Each structure stands twice: as C-alpha cells, then as structure tokens.
Amino acid sequence: MYLTSKIILHPTPLQAQTLKNLATIYKTEVNECLRKFQLNQKIIWIPYSTLDQNLPWESKKEVIKEATKIFRDCIRNKSNATPTRFKGDYCKWHCDSFTLDYKLNLQVGQQSKLSIEFYADDYQKELLSSGCLTSLKIEKKDKKWVCYIKILKSDPQPYGEHVMGVDMGIKVPAVAATSTGKIRFFGNGRKVRYICTSQTSRLSKLMKNNNYRLIRKMDHKWGNRLLTIDHQISKSIIEFAIQEKISTITLENLAYIQKRIDSGKKISTWSYMRLKSFLEYKAQKHGIKIQMINPHNTSKRCPKCNRLNHSSKREYKCACGFKSHRDIVGAINICNYSSSKSN
Ligand SMILES: [Zn+2]
Numbered sequence: 591m592y593l594t595s596k597i598i599l600h601p602t603p604l605q606a607q608t609l610k611n612l613a614t615i616y617k618t619e620v621n622e623c624l625r626k627f628q629l630n631q632k633i634i635w636i637p638y639s640t641l642d643q644n645l646p647w648e649s650k651k652e653v654i655k656e657a658t659k660i661f662r663d664c665i666r667n668k669s670n671a672t673p674t675r676f677k678g679d680y681c682k683w684h685c686d687s688f689t690l691d692y693k694l695n696l697q698v699g700q701q702s703k704l705s706i707e708f709y710a711d712d713y714q715k716e717l718l719s720s721g722c723l724t725s726l727k728i729e730k731k732d733k734k735w736v737c738y739i740k741i742l743k744s745d746p747q748p749y750g751e752h753v754m755g756v757d758m759g760i761k762v763p764a765v766a767a768t769s770t771g772k773i774r775f776f777g778n779g780r781k782v783r784y785i786c787t788s789q790t791s792r793l794s795k796l797m798k799n800n801n802y803r804l805i806r807k808m809d810h811k812w813g814n815r816l817l818t819i820d821h822q823i824s825k826s827i828i829e830f831a832i833q834e835k836i837s838t839i840t841l842e843n844l845a846y847i848q849k850r851i852d853s854g855k856k857i858s859t860w861s862y863m864r865l866k867s868f869l870e871y872k873a874q875k876h877g878i879k880i881q882m883i884n885p886h887n888t889s890k891r892c893p894k895c896n897r898l899n900h901s902s903k904r905e906y907k908c909a910c911g912f913k914s915h916r917d918i919v920g921a922i923n924i925c926n927y928s929s930s931k932s933n
Contacts, residue, residue, distance in 0.1 A: 591743050595717045597710040599735040605704050612681040615642045620676040623657035646697040648684030680729035750835025755924030757917050763823050767921035768834050777823040824868035840928035842885035889920040
C-alpha cells in the first residue's frame with residue numbers, strides 16, 4: 591500500500607531558484623518527449639543521455655514515465671490528433687536520488703546536492719518512519735514549497751471481524767449500521783445545504799456586479815469548508831468502525847446517481863465521490879476493507895420480512911410492524927447484504 595506524506599520545505603533563495611529551474615527543465619523535457627511520441631505516433635525509446643544534463647539521473651526516468659502516461663491517456667481518449675502539453679510545475683525524484691534525515695538531501699544535476707530544511711508535524715514524521723520512501727515530488731503551492739513523499743507500507747492486518755453498512759445521502763450525509771446491531775448518524779446535511787445555497791446566492795449577486803476578485807476568493811473558501819466537512823465525516827465513520835471492530839465497510843455504488851444529479855443541477859450539494867474516496871483512503875490505512883454493492887431496493891426492502899415498501903418522507907413503515915427512519919433501513923440492508931455474503 592502506498593501513502594503520501596506532505597512536508598513543507600524552507601529552501602534558501604538560492605535553493606528555491608534551483609528548484610524552480612528544475613521544475614522548468616522537467617516540464618520542457620516531458621513536453622519534448624511527448625512531441626517525439628506524437629511525431630512517431632507511438633511510444634519510442636528515448637535514451638537518458640539525450641535529456642537535459644541538469645536533471646538528476648533518476649528524475650529522467652520520471653520524465654519518460656510522465657510523458658508515456660500522458661501519451662497513453664491521449665490515445666485512450668482518442669485525442670492524439672490534438673497535441674497535449676504537460677502543464678505541471680514540479681520536479682520528481684526517485685528514492686536513489688534523495689535521503690531524509692534532519693534535512694532533505696536532494697541530488698541535483700549529476701554531481702551537486704541540495705540540503706533543504708523542512709518542517710513536518712508529528713503525524714507526518716510518524717508516517718515517514720513507517721515505511722520505505724519510494725519517490726518524491728516538489729512543487730510551489732500558494733507561495734510555499736511543498737514536498738510530497740510516496741511511502742510504501744506493508745498492508746495492515748484486518749482489524750476486526752464484524753461488518754458495517756453505510757448509507758450515504760443528501761439530507762443525512764451518512765448512516766451506519768453494524769452487524770452487532772449498532773446504528774450511528776454522521777454529519778449534518780442541512781449544514782452542507784446551507785453553505786451551498788448561501789454561497790450560490792452570494793455568487794449570483796457578485797456575478798451581477800462583475801466582481802470577479804471576490805468570486806475567486808469565495809469559491810476557494812467554500813470548497814475548503816465542504817472538504818473539511820467530508821474529512822470530519824469520514825474520520826468519524828472510521829473511528830466508529832475501529833471502535834466496533836469492523837473488518838469490512840459496505841457502501842452502495844452510487845456513481846451513476848451522482849452523475850444524474852450533477853447534470854440536472856448547476857451546483858451539486860452532494861459529494862458522494864469525494865466522501866467515498868476519503869473513506870476508502872482512511873479505511874485502507876487501518877486495514878478495513880471497503881466493498882461496493884448495487885443500490886437496488888436497499889431503502890425499500892424491510893429488514894425484518896423482506897417486503898418492499900415505499901417510505902413516505904423519511905419514515906419507513908412495513909405491514910409486519912417494522913418502523914424506522916428510512917436511512918436506517920438502507921444502512922441495515924446494506925449491512926445485511928454484506929453479512930449474508932460473507933457467511
Ligand atoms: Zn416487514
């Protein structure tokens with residue numbers, strides 16, 4: 591399993607200039623490789639010696655890898671007729687060309703080295719010492735030099751023996767039901783909707799006045815707030831799963847529903863894909879498996895007698911006497927599905 595650690599670099603002005611130059615060389619060389627591929631209409635062999643001598647040897651490997659990937663994507667999307675350019679503003683290093691102690695030591699060019707001071711918090715330090723460092727990427731982001739280090743970690747042992755179903759929705763962001771019979775609600779859909787609607791009305795006002803400076807500023811903050819909310823929800827779900835000794839979390843595969851919502855509305859208030867990806871990433875870190883199932887009838891089927899009922903608003907009632915919140919029914923059914931499958 592690969593994890594990424596993010597540390598902040600504090601290069602001297604001279605070091606910063608070197609990093610900037612390397613990013614420019616990296617971009618130029620990737621584009622040069624791409625041009626050669628496009629000219630030949632296929633991926634051709636490019637000797638390392640033809641690439642800029644100022645690039646560390648191992649970074650040349652990354653240049654070719656980057657160009658190959660972009661070219662393959664172009665062919666896959668059948669857009670090889672229009673030449674694509676690489677727009678990244680970073681440089682990559684392979685594990686043989688950097689070391690990390692109290693400073694980050696990078697090989698630059700064929701002979702010289704840079705020793706850059708960096709800052710990492712306790713969490714990042716722990717992450718860095720938990721596995722094998724494989725590669726890194728340095729880029730300037732919001733006036734800061736950021737370094738992303740890829741770490742190879744052995745897969746953690748599965749944590750527990752129980753299963754949990756999570757029903758994700760707009761009004762209630764997530765409801766979890768475990769095979770041990772516990773139910774928990776996560777997040778507040780109203781809060782998300784409030785943020786979205788208030789921001790949309792502000793946005794339309796600013797659009798009328800052509801105030802693009804404020805629009806740019808606003809969007810940024812708005813996105814961050816939604817991002818934070820999804821981080822908090824996924825974090826609490828995983829904490830709950832660990833506490834309940836869950837080995838597998840089951841989710842509904844709703845990717846196509848998200849698409850339908852996105853095409854119908856200008857601004858989607860629902861971030862199913864993002865919450866799902868946060869959950870997957872955090873679950874993997876703790877050795878919890880994520881399983882996807884077909885959402886067919888999960889919110890209609892009675893968990894007690896299997897009858898199909900339509901719930902009125904949020905309340906679910908069945909002829910057998912079963913009564914519950916609609917999202918709880920969904921979560922229980924998703925959970926039951928995974929327990930019946932594993933038994
Ligand atoms: Zn029933």
